[in-house]
Amino acid sequence: MNIINIEHIAKIYEVGSEQVHALRDVSLRINKNEYVAIMGPSGSGKSTLMNMLGCLDTPTSGKYEFTNANVSEMTDNELAKIRNKEIGFVFQTFNLLARSDALHNVELPLIYAGVPSAERRERAEAALIDVGLKDRMHHKPNELSGGQRQRVAIARALVTKPSIILADEPTGNLDSKTGEEIMILFNEIYEKGNTIILVTHEEYIAEHAARIIRLKDGLIESDETVKNRFIPKPKTVVV
Numbered sequence: 248m249n250i251i252n253i254e255h256i257a258k259i260y261e262v263g264s265e266q267v268h269a270l271r272d273v274s275l276r277i278n279k280n281e282y283v284a285i286m287g288p289s290g291s292g293k294s295t296l297m298n299m300l301g302c303l304d305t306p307t308s309g310k311y312e313f314t315n316a317n318v319s320e321m322t323d324n325e326l327a328k329i330r331n332k333e334i335g336f337v338f339q340t341f342n343l344l345a346r347s348d349a350l351h352n353v354e355l356p357l358i359y360a361g362v363p364s365a366e367r368r369e370r371a372e373a374a375l376i377d378v379g380l381k382d383r384m385h386h387k388p389n390e391l392s393g394g395q396r397q398r399v400a401i402a403r404a405l406v407t408k409p410s411i412i413l414a415d416e417p418t419g420n421l422d423s424k425t426g427e428e429i430m431i432l433f434n435e436i437y438e439k440g441n442t443i444i445l446v447t448h449e450e451y452i453a454e455h456a457a458r459i460i461r462l463k464d465g466l467i468e469s470d471e472t473v474k475n476r477f478i479p480k481p482k483t484v485v486v
Contacts, residue, residue: 250410250442251277251300256309258295269295271465282437284445284453287462296462297446301334301413302326314410331359335404335412339419341396343388349375350384353403374402378432394425401432411442418452430455434478
């Protein structure tokens, strides 16, 4: 089942009197329960493609269908609904509210969606338990380690039961050991049937995915299945 279908999309930015072609004629499909890594050097277009996939931006030309809905023609309000309901975002910088505890941070997407208080709390607690933070629910971000903050962000991404998890350099602010723990968690999320799209510039991080798409100069340079995919072994350590 296709979740994402992109056909011949291009994105052109006006910078002063110049035109910057961030994406040029990109076509791809991503199916349910795929684990995809998007790679490319600075200026390759991977950030623009990530924004497009996350409905944070729309193409200059071409067609983008998300769960059979034509994103290319949506209004800002329609895009916001898609982002809140269908896409779970995980960012390099965590993007947590400093004055709120982990539980409230995870509840936020459900508040925007109008979910009743009791159900919000129940779902947020379950999401935090799933990422190994049962005993950290009432801790604020400054009382948590980097790895724990990223786990809160992942729980927040999962709590709406989205169609895809879109992770932008999710280990970029973590040391290698903690980053490995986070990648183990992503593998567990994938094994439960979730669709994950991972944007990274690190080869060893991309190798956790089952498919790697490489961009160069706004074009897809290669799109391949990972034959020797690295499957991390689950650990009991909570970072």
